[in-house]
Amino acid sequence: MERMKQHNAEDIASPKRTKELLQRHGLVLKKSLGQNFLVDPNILHKIVSAAELDAGKGVLEIGPGIGALTQQLAKLAGRVVAIEIDQRLLPLLQETLEGYSHASVIHGDVLKVELRPLFEEYFASVSGVSVVANLPYYITTPIIMKLLEEKLPLDNIVVMIQKEVADRMSAKPGGKDYGSLSIAVQYYCEPEIVTIVPHTVFVPQPNVDSAVIKLKVRKQPPVQLEDEAFFFEVVQASFVQRRKTIYNNLASRFFTKETKAQLEPILQQAGIEPSRRGETLSIQEYAELSRALAEALARS
Numbered sequence: 407m408e409r410m411k412q413h414n415a416e417d418i419a420s421p422k423r424t425k426e427l428l429q430r431h432g433l434v435l436k437k438s439l440g441q442n443f444l445v446d447p448n449i450l451h452k453i454v455s456a457a458e459l460d461a462g463k464g465v466l467e468i469g470p471g472i473g474a475l476t477q478q479l480a481k482l483a484g485r486v487v488a489i490e491i492d493q494r495l496l497p498l499l500q501e502t503l504e505g506y507s508h509a510s511v512i513h514g515d516v517l518k519v520e521l522r523p524l525f526e527e528y529f530a531s532v533s534g535v536s537v538v539a540n541l542p543y544y545i546t547t548p549i550i551m552k553l554l555e556e557k558l559p560l561d562n563i564v565v566m567i568q569k570e571v572a573d574r575m576s577a578k579p580g581g582k583d584y585g586s587l588s589i590a591v592q593y594y595c596e597p598e599i600v601t602i603v604p605h606t607v608f609v610p611q612p613n614v615d616s617a618v619i620k621l622k623v624r625k626q627p628p629v630q631l632e633d634e635a636f637f638f639e640v641v642q643a644s645f646v647q648r649r650k651t652i653y654n655n656l657a658s659r660f661f662t663k664e665t666k667a668q669l670e671p672i673l674q675q676a677g678i679e680p681s682r683r684g685e686t687l688s689i690q691e692y693a694e695l696s697r698a699l700a701e702a703l704a705r706s
């Protein structure tokens with residue numbers, strides 16, 4: 407409660423305030439850094455409430471921009487850390503986050519920052535951490551994969567991303583959106599699209615449709631794997647050529663012309679018809695398949 411009374415920066419999420427701030431600081435936004443700033447309080451509210459924050463929780467924000475989302479996060483969470491690559495925005499963030507002493511801005515490239523030590527330094531005393539961000543779209547997938555593969559202690563990830571990527575992350579087997587990204591994300595998380603976002607809520611407006619997605623991080627993966635890296639290798643290989651059968655994709659990756667006859671019984675052992683395509687297999691089926699394939703390759 408104290409914290410809420412302390413801050414003296416004004417909320418900035420409106421086209422007028424955003425443009426005025428940028429102008430006053432002489433800033434021209436960089437398309438190359440994915441700088442499309444959110445100017446709609448309703449969307450900010452939807453993002454923040456999906457993260458289920460409270461004063462005991464910590465938040466990592468990626469790309470605070472001029473701080474519109476950061477302000478709302480700081481009103482609810484006990485600790486906010488925001489990583490921003492564009493040094494020009496730092497003085498502006500100092501102004502918009504004035505009085506939010508529990509919010510820190512780190513200048514850096516999120517793909518290069520070591521997150522584990524950062525978590526130890528900033529989030530040692532919180533009861534849970536969320537990642538909440540309006541992501542720079544040119545690196546959406548590498549950011550999400552970095553967060554998941556590093557197995558950071560996260561409750562959830564609530565991010566604004568391209569709608570097309572949100573559809574791929576949340577796709578179920580059987581459709582054109584389902585692929586290695588769906589499987590990787592769903593191995594670590596339970597995805598849920600929170601809302602679809604029109605491009606009019608950004609300054610400047612992006613060319614693509616957007617969506618807010620919530621990735622609830624699983625305590626346990628949905629399948630038990632002996633060799634996680636090999637499971638993901640099998641998944642990748644199965645989608646190399648989407649129109650090819652699982653048999654053909656796996657034969658090209660793991661066998662030679664002479665040895666590929668071994669593959670059919672392996673697929674059958676895993677209960678998978680060789681004529682199926684990679685996009686029809688569930689995570690459980692990929693787990694069975696990678697197990698059977700690893701055993702067979704170890705024997706040969």
Ligand SMILES: C[S@@+](CC[C@H](N)C(=O)[O-])C[C@H]1O[C@@H](n2cnc3c(N)ncnc32)[C@H](O)[C@@H]1O
Nearest residue numbers: 442443444469470471490491492515516540542
């Ligand atoms: C879509 S804008 C979001 C800005 C703000 N959070 C908002 O919602 O209005 C993306 C932000 O990410 C920053 N950014 C781009 N690449 C980055 C990187 N590799 N590491 C950290 N921040 C990055 C940009 O400078 C920009 O501020």
